[in-house]
Amino acid sequence: MMKKKSLQGSNIQLSHGSGGIQSQILITELFYKHLKGSIVGMGEDAGIGEIKNKMAISTDGYTISPLFFPGGDIGKLAVCGSCNDIAMMGAKAKYLTASFMIEEGFLIKDLEKILESFSKYLKESGAKLISGDTKVLPKGALDKIFITTTAFGEVLYPNLSAFKIPEDTAILLSGDIGDHGAIIYSTREGIDLQSNLQSDCALLYPMLQPLFENDIKIYALRDATRGGIAGVLNEWANASNIGITIEENKLPIKDEVKGICELLGFEAYNLANEGMCVLSIAKEDSKKALEILHKTQNGKNAQMIGYTHNHHPKSVILQTDYGSKRFLEYPSGELLPRIC
Amino acid sequence: MMKKKSLQGSNIQLSHGSGGIQSQILITELFYKHLKGSIVGMGEDAGIGEIKNKMAISTDGYTISPLFFPGGDIGKLAVCGSCNDIAMMGAKAKYLTASFMIEEGFLIKDLEKILESFSKYLKESGAKLISGDTKVLPKGALDKIFITTTAFGEVLYPNLSAFKIPEDTAILLSGDIGDHGAIIYSTREGIDLQSNLQSDCALLYPMLQPLFENDIKIYALRDATRGGIAGVLNEWANASNIGITIEENKLPIKDEVKGICELLGFEAYNLANEGMCVLSIAKEDSKKALEILHKTQNGKNAQMIGYTHNHHPKSVILQTDYGSKRFLEYPSGELLPRIC
Numbered sequence: 001m002m003k004k005k006s007l008q009g010s011n012i013q014l015s016h017g018s019g020g021i022q023s024q025i026l027i028t029e030l031f032y033k034h035l036k037g038s039i040v041g042m043g044e045d046a047g048i049g050e051i052k053n054k055m056a057i058s059t060d061g062y063t064i065s066p067l068f069f070p071g072g073d074i075g076k077l078a079v080c081g082s083c084n085d086i087a088m089m090g091a092k093a094k095y096l097t098a099s100f101m102i103e104e105g106f107l108i109k110d111l112e113k114i115l116e117s118f119s120k121y122l123k124e125s126g127a128k129l130i131s132g133d134t135k136v137l138p139k140g141a142l143d144k145i146f147i148t149t150t151a152f153g154e155v156l157y158p159n160l161s162a163f164k165i166p167e168d169t170a171i172l173l174s175g176d177i178g179d180h181g182a183i184i185y186s187t188r189e190g191i192d193l194q195s196n197l198q199s200d201c202a203l204l205y206p207m208l209q210p211l212f213e214n215d216i217k218i219y220a221l222r223d224a225t226r227g228g229i230a231g232v233l234n235e236w237a238n239a240s241n242i243g244i245t246i247e248e249n250k251l252p253i254k255d256e257v258k259g260i261c262e263l264l265g266f267e268a269y270n271l272a273n274e275g276m277c278v279l280s281i282a283k284e285d286s287k288k289a290l291e292i293l294h295k296t297q298n299g300k301n302a303q304m305i306g307y308t309h310n311h312h313p314k315s316v317i318l319q320t321d322y323g324s325k326r327f328l329e330y331p332s333g334e335l336l337p338r339i340c
Numbered sequence: 341m342m343k344k345k346s347l348q349g350s351n352i353q354l355s356h357g358s359g360g361i362q363s364q365i366l367i368t369e370l371f372y373k374h375l376k377g378s379i380v381g382m383g384e385d386a387g388i389g390e391i392k393n394k395m396a397i398s399t400d401g402y403t404i405s406p407l408f409f410p411g412g413d414i415g416k417l418a419v420c421g422s423c424n425d426i427a428m429m430g431a432k433a434k435y436l437t438a439s440f441m442i443e444e445g446f447l448i449k450d451l452e453k454i455l456e457s458f459s460k461y462l463k464e465s466g467a468k469l470i471s472g473d474t475k476v477l478p479k480g481a482l483d484k485i486f487i488t489t490t491a492f493g494e495v496l497y498p499n500l501s502a503f504k505i506p507e508d509t510a511i512l513l514s515g516d517i518g519d520h521g522a523i524i525y526s527t528r529e530g531i532d533l534q535s536n537l538q539s540d541c542a543l544l545y546p547m548l549q550p551l552f553e554n555d556i557k558i559y560a561l562r563d564a565t566r567g568g569i570a571g572v573l574n575e576w577a578n579a580s581n582i583g584i585t586i587e588e589n590k591l592p593i594k595d596e597v598k599g600i601c602e603l604l605g606f607e608a609y610n611l612a613n614e615g616m617c618v619l620s621i622a623k624e625d626s627k628k629a630l631e632i633l634h635k636t637q638n639g640k641n642a643q644m645i646g647y648t649h650n651h652h653p654k655s656v657i658l659q660t661d662y663g664s665k666r667f668l669e670y671p672s673g674e675l676l677p678r679i680c
Contacts, residue, residue: 017677018566018671018673018675018677019565019567019568019571019612020571020670020671020672020673022673024670043503043575044501044503045398045425045428045429045563046396046426046428046491047396047397048397048495049394050393050395051391051395054390055388056387057386057388057389057437057470057471057492058386058387059437059439059471059472059473059490060439061439061440061473061475063475063482086386089385089386089388095397097398097490099488101401101403104677130397131399131490133400135401136677137678141403141405141483142403142482142486143480143481146441148439150437151386152397152492155388162383162384163384226358226360226363227360227363228359231360239383270360272359330361331358331359331361332358332362333355333358333360333362335355335359336358337354337358337444337476337477337478338475338481
């Protein structure tokens, strides 16, 4: 007989991950409570779903520190990050899976805050949670909580690819760069910014949908997370064997982010972002694309920053305000660990 | 320009997870090397796949300690575990995603051993890796390496469910119970078993396929991982509002596992398994099902252990050798953490 007990105490215990009665209580009283309405197929070994036509699939592990930061938390990040990855392939998320790894002793009220946020953005994404897993590890086996999500959805705007970008396309950014990296760094180091800088963490599909629906010719999309836009642009240049020239003075960077970069010796183009993307778009469509983006919440600072060409294949060239040029290299070294 | 470097040193460094050039080197020189032939859609933000009709999807995080154990390692476990979960819903894995979280300083040769094993069982499963992620965390942020996989495949034998098991079905086990839990415990505690006991970790679809193809009427399948068969049977009894009676003397348990249980005060039916499952089958098909299972590699010790009925709904009854009966309760308490 299943004994009726309830979640006791204020901390997660090892027994909550044992696969026995206490696991059931944790799942029912915490996960189901916060996620009801967004779950399909609970209580089975696997969820059953259906996606007609081609689907995009992406997985990511989230280990960010601190767990809560201005503009988001690990729960919001775990939903937005994986949904954004499939949005970059022209897909709207339909299903999400989530695996939680939790350290023994983790505060139940913090887990609830994370689940509330996870649930909020899952609803906003329109996706359903189709499979989940919870592991509890002994104290010291991991730092607090990690979440791995896998998103999948039908490809509604097909043929986007990092490998097929032609020369003579426009390179756009959908928003300011470096906000996420700068705020995580500042929060972690206890730097008081005296500003309202927040992570840009957001779902990107709603911003892209009007581009897809207005027949804008897009060749590639990529959210500039770890490695920043310098990483994305170098990956594209290499994958498509093209050159990319960027005008430095067109890079949209907030003053606070510039300040942090100057203070700490970072470059904004290497910093992680969680709510903006790089776009390669047919030049003739770039003006219309910007008009459309500027009407969206997350695209209001969108900017055309450069173009692709057939000189210097596999290279990214940064053109400075004074007409001088230099290569924008792949980010190198440690950068900032646990940024996402 | 992408500088040509190669993987240097014998340990994983933080820079290997930065999203920059060193991340590219790690992915290319280690992951692609071992997984080539089993990857689809590399180099994009998301993989593109297609599954006609209904698909089963399951995610699991693997945090086992020790990483290498008799009969397997975390790489084998991460493939088999998630593929088995969808096999329990009648699906053969077509795609797998994998997220690796690695501690700074982890030995590259150990990562290679894990990837070799991961690759071997991925090939055996027939699935392709469609999306991957690698995070490197500073020393102390996690214990060595965790892997989260998500498996999905087309449902070929539909309508399996823990919620629709009728009364008067046969309950079968596909193999011996407790091997995985017992060997992990012994290995972790340094107990010398002086035996060849191994984890049962294995892919289960090949064992189930002939049942599916021979029109055996199966109501439900469940691999008995965390919580053991006691967990599965109690979940089924609750989900389907039935009673389940088990004959204790029919439980297939190896002598070594019995010995460890007696020594340490465990019950084999609470121990985790990674290569066997519980089956609810139409009584008239149970003999044929056993004949079929006995011809397979992982089903050669399959046994009918009990039946479902309408007395004592939501309960599991253990009938002992001497005719006495008692309730087989849901596993409770801490059991063994980091078993999978």
